[in-house]
Each structure stands twice: as C-alpha cells, then as structure tokens.
Amino acid sequence: MDLLLKEEHHQVRETARKFADEVVAPRAREMDEKEEFPTDIVRQMGELGFLGLPYPEKYGGAGLDMLAYAIAVEEIARACGSTAITLAAHVSLGCGPVYEAGTEEQKLKFLVPMARGEAIGxxxxxxxxxxxxxxxxxxxxxxxxxxxxxxxxxxxxxxxxxxxxxxxxxxxxxxxxxxxxxxxxxxxxxxxxxxxxxxxxxx
Ligand SMILES: Cc1cc2nc3c(=O)[nH]c(=O)nc-3n(C[C@H](O)[C@H](O)[C@H](O)COP(=O)(O)OP(=O)(O)OC[C@H]3O[C@@H](n4cnc5c(N)ncnc54)[C@H](O)[C@@H]3O)c2cc1C
Structure with a gap:
C-alpha cells in the first residue's frame, strides 16, 4: 500500500516520466556535449506547469506540494541531470526566495511570470x-x-x-x-x- 503518494503525485510522476523519456532523454547527451541551454525543453516544462509546481495558483503556480515537485525533478533527473538542475534552480532558487521572503507586490511582479514559466529565475x-x-x-x-x-x-x-x-x-x-x-x-x-x-x- 502506498501511504505517501496521492493521486496528484502519481499524475505528476506519469507526466514527468513520459516527458523525460520522450523529450529529454533523446537529447540528453547532445545537450551535455554542446553545453547549450535547452530553451525549447524548458518552455515545454513551463507549459506542463513544472516551473511553478509547488506554488499557489494565485502566484502562477500549479498549487501542488513539495513532494510533487521532488517527483518531477527526480523523473527529469533520471533522463538528464543538467535539465533537472535547470528546473530545480528555477523553482527553488529563482522562485523560492521571492515566495518565502518577497512582499505581495514582489510576488505578483516577479513570482507570477516565473511560476508560469514566462521568465527564468x-x-x-x-x-x-x-x-x-x-x-x-x-x-x-x-x-x-x-x-x-x-x-x-x-x-x-x-x-x-x-x-x-x-x-x-x-x-x-x-x-x-x-x-x-x-x-x-x-x-x-x-x-x-x-x-x-x-x-x-x-x-
Ligand atoms: C553545479 C553547480 C551549480 C551552482 N549553482 C549556484 C547557484 O545557482 N547560485 C549560487 O549562488 N551558487 C551556485 N553554485 C556555487 C556553489 O554554491 C559553491 O560552489 C559552493 O558554495 C562552494 O563554494 P566554492 O566553490 O567557492 O568552494 P569553497 O567554498 O572555496 O570550498 C572549497 C572546498 O573547501 C571546503 N570548505 C570550505 N569551507 C570550509 C570550512 N570552513 N571547513 C572545512 N571545509 C571547508 C569545501 O567543502 C570544499 O571542498 C553552484 C555550484 C555548482 C557546482
């Protein structure tokens, strides 16, 4: 019996795993070798809601929790470590401080576009x-x-x-x-x- 994961976590895992297998994995070696930032892949992660997974919907996020976010990073990391770091740095380091310590005005101005995937943090x-x-x-x-x-x-x-x-x-x-x-x-x-x-x- 799975005591920890809820339906939403399973859905995130399924979506992230499919995306990692079909989109990220085939490009992983090339991305590392060329050392190019995968703009299109990051844009797609934004469309899937990954760039704001653990933040409230009113701040542009998906309204899920840290467990869902960790699952998404884990699945992407399975396919490509650097793409996972890009995601984790954006969500935790880019969005995190603004969400944790920003004023309401700062959250609306900076966090909303970052969590929506419209701006990288x-x-x-x-x-x-x-x-x-x-x-x-x-x-x-x-x-x-x-x-x-x-x-x-x-x-x-x-x-x-x-x-x-x-x-x-x-x-x-x-x-x-x-x-x-x-x-x-x-x-x-x-x-x-x-x-x-x-x-x-x-x-
Ligand atoms: C992949 C990657 C991504 C990163 N992303 C970011 C980012 O987004 N933002 C950001 O700000 N930084 C980022 N960093 C930088 C990272 O936070 C620093 O590299 C880290 O803080 C260590 O600092 P340093 O490289 O100057 O090493 P130093 O601080 O010079 O440490 C060198 C070595 O000395 C050891 N050491 C240091 N102080 C002590 C002590 N007092 N006692 C015993 N041992 C000690 C350390 O453990 C290490 O082995 C990133 C680094 C990497 C590798």
Missing part, C-alpha cells in the same frame, strides 16, 4: 571569493538618489545567463558584518548587468 550568492563562506560577500549595494547602485560579480549561477530575474546578495553595510548583507531582486535587462565567460564543465 536564478539566485546569485556565490562570488569568486565567497562560496561556502557567504559572509565573505564583496558585492556592494549603495542607496543613492532613491535607487540602489550595485557593484560586484557572481560566479557559478545556475540559469544566470538566461534568467530574467535574479535574486542576489549584496553588502549594504560593511560595519554590520553578516547582518549587513541583504537580498535584492533584479531584472537582468537592468543597464550594467553582464554575463561573464561560460565555464567549461564537461570532461
């Missing part, structure tokens, strides 16, 4: 000199003339080159140590945003 914490030691964050944000001016660089940001919205961390008050680091959401069309060199990750 990412989370930028890691820097060349701040990985495990996030307290070493050097990116700075200064409040000037009613705007925040940000200077710094991030590294290894999953979906960073294709994201429309990135939640990132920056130091707002050097005198406050770890308490002087805040999170910001930015639209990557903001002037000054630039994607750096692509890391060679395979082989």
């Amino acid at each position: 990412a989370f930028g914490l890691t820097e060349p000199n701040a990985g495990s030691d996030a307290a070493g964050t050097q990116t700075r944000a200064e409040h000037r003339d009613g705007h925040w001016r940000v200077n710094g660089s991030k590294i290894y940001i999953t979906n960073g080159s294709v994201a429309k919205y990135i939640t990132f961390t920056a130091r707002t008050d050097a005198s406050k140590g770890t308490k002087g680091i805040s999170a910001f959401i930015m639209d990557t069309s903001t002037p000054g945003f630039r994607v750096g060199k692509r890391e060679k990750k395979m082989g």
